[in-house]
Amino acid sequence: MKYLQLGAVKRENPNLQFPLSEDQREEFLETFKKCFPDASEMDQVQFSRICSNPKGIIFASWTEENSSLINTLKKGNFSELFVDTSKLQEHALFEEYKTFIELYLFPVFTAQFSSVSAKNIHFFMSYSVLLPVYQQNLVQDSLSDWIFKQKEELSLAIHKARKDTDLHRLIDTFLSANMIQALDLLNVNHYRVKTQLLEFFMSLAYHPKSSTRFLMFLTNKLLEIRFTEEHKRQLSNFGADVKKGKIVVESTRVSWLRLSLVILILMVCVGGIIALFFVEADPETDLLQEKTAYMEFSKEERLKLDSLISKVKSEGLTYNDSQLDSDLPFVGVDLVKKRTWNNALFDELYQSWGNNDSVPFTKFFTQGKSFGKPYVKTKDLDGKSGNIAVELHNETDRMILIVVFQNNKKEPLYTKYLEAKTVAEWKINAGEYLFVLPGNKVPSGAKFGDLPFKELDAHFFENLGIAYRVDNINGKRIKLVWENLGNNESYLVDLSGALIKE
Numbered sequence: 001m002k003y004l005q006l007g008a009v010k011r012e013n014p015n016l017q018f019p020l021s022e023d024q025r026e027e028f029l030e031t032f033k034k035c036f037p038d039a040s041e042m043d044q045v046q047f048s049r050i051c052s053n054p055k056g057i058i059f060a061s062w063t064e065e066n067s068s069l070i071n072t073l074k075k076g077n078f079s080e081l082f083v084d085t086s087k088l089q090e091h092a093l094f095e096e097y098k099t100f101i102e103l104y105l106f107p108v109f110t111a112q113f114s115s116v117s118a119k120n121i122h123f124f125m126s127y128s129v130l131l132p133v134y135q136q137n138l139v140q141d142s143l144s145d146w147i148f149k150q151k152e153e154l155s156l157a158i159h160k161a162r163k164d165t166d167l168h169r170l171i172d173t174f175l176s177a178n179m180i181q182a183l184d185l186l187n188v189n190h191y192r193v194k195t196q197l198l199e200f201f202m203s204l205a206y207h208p209k210s211s212t213r214f215l216m217f218l219t220n221k222l223l224e225i226r227f228t229e230e231h232k233r234q235l236s237n238f239g240a241d242v243k244k245g246k247i248v249v250e251s252t253r254v255s256w257l258r259l260s261l262v263i264l265i266l267m268v269c270v271g272g273i274i275a276l277f278f279v280e281a282d283p284e285t286d287l288l289q290e291k292t293a294y295m296e297f298s299k300e301e302r303l304k305l306d307s308l309i310s311k312v313k314s315e316g317l318t319y320n321d322s323q324l325d326s327d328l329p330f331v332g333v334d335l336v337k338k339r340t341w342n343n344a345l346f347d348e349l350y351q352s353w354g355n356n357d358s359v360p361f362t363k364f365f366t367q368g369k370s371f372g373k374p375y376v377k378t379k380d381l382d383g384k385s386g387n388i389a390v391e392l393h394n395e396t397d398r399m400i401l402i403v404v405f406q407n408n409k410k411e412p413l414y415t416k417y418l419e420a421k422t423v424a425e426w427k428i429n430a431g432e433y434l435f436v437l438p439g440n441k442v443p444s445g446a447k448f449g450d451l452p453f454k455e456l457d458a459h460f461f462e463n464l465g466i467a468y469r470v471d472n473i474n475g476k477r478i479k480l481v482w483e484n485l486g487n488n489e490s491y492l493v494d495l496s497g498a499l500i501k502e
Contacts, residue, residue, distance in 0.1 A: 003073040003104040004047050006060040008035045020052045046103075055093065059100040062088055069130070073104055077112050078123035082130070089129065098132045105130055109139050116146050122181040129185065137189055143182070144193045150174065151200060158204070164211040167204065175221050184226040194225060202238070215242045230356060343405050345378070345413045346433075352449035353464055371442040374415040375401060375452050381416035386427030388470065388498075392480040394418045396438065396490050400482055401452045403435040404428060417442060417452075428478070434468040434499065436482055436492050459490065468492065468499040 009016065013031040020028055028051065032044060039047075050056035064070050068082050088094055105127060116124055121143065128139045154174050161167050183194050201218060204210055219239035223232065341347040374380045381404055394400055397420050404414045404426070418424045428434070439453025439460050446452070453460065470478070479495040492499075 082126040125182040125185040164214040378413040378415040381414040467502040473498040
């Protein structure tokens, strides 16, 4: 619907008083037809409603006082930046105003999406803040799709880069002032667009033509984008590490390291071949020693474990396929299904961790040092009392944080870091909750609420959304296995059938 200016009617007939009264209706219609001879009957009805409503008069005046907005509505395209000169976004009626202006502004978006370019992406994004949440998300979905298409083209060009100056030029072109301004205007539902780009750019440290000079430029460029304080801190630390030489870029790696690795692999292969000839195979021993944790399981438990893992893997593949085919309304996907907890300490921690689910994810996990203390301001799980013994085998290559608590307001919170390929034992009671969170490297000097790992990815936050509650069971021991399903994904296998997944 085309926007019709109230100011034009006022100038044509200064005698009209607004909001309109019934006795002015006929005079108003005559003036309307003079001002807008081509207007439809629907335009007339809508304009009459605006002129008869006090809020409609206010909203019309806001619109017409903003030169950038009224020019955009007149022209039907985005050729300039929206500037909130009247600070509309701070007004108590702003949410209602968005419903008013959406009728005229949203059709401009739908008509102009095909004309989005690097020259006007920030214009489009600046006006999206005037739309109600649903329409705003639809618009930013489309604009985010355009950004990701540009990123794919950038990725292809980067693959062909022959020197670090090529990388410098490509990044500088992509992260133009217009693009940075557009990224900063994304709403909270689309913050993950920025973190996905951040992850992509940080991976350039492994590009064969990367250099210390390029990484310093890249860090400074990324710091121009409005990230959370946590992301800014991580970026600053990364830049500092590059400057100090702690991060070795691909182009400066010493070739003899690769040669040494090849020699080592050849030695292992030769040793393996010799072993095949001289060591007699024992199928049962091989099965038991394939994974150290399995040595403590009975044959029946191992069979049950294999069956459960196979079932989980097949269910996991089906789930992932359906997720890829789903038509999600927004680009950003919440990894943590938020809920509140009666346990005040855990609820505070849970909300803090969940709100950090947009941190840059780790692509290449490293080997972390062992850590014998619990998470900050929580109690050591090893010292917890209870009626049921728990045995958890970590069969993955990553550390996990075990969290246990009773869901009452003033109850304590128990935690324990468990290394890869090791076993933990503790006591628990029926009705208590258990979380298993994967990651690597415990941060030094962490404060309560900080993420418990320096290296983590989406699987940490997915598992933060999965709670296990201890059911009333027959027996005094629960056996659990934290098992790798592939692609860095893990699953808690309950051999005792004692846990209820929530």
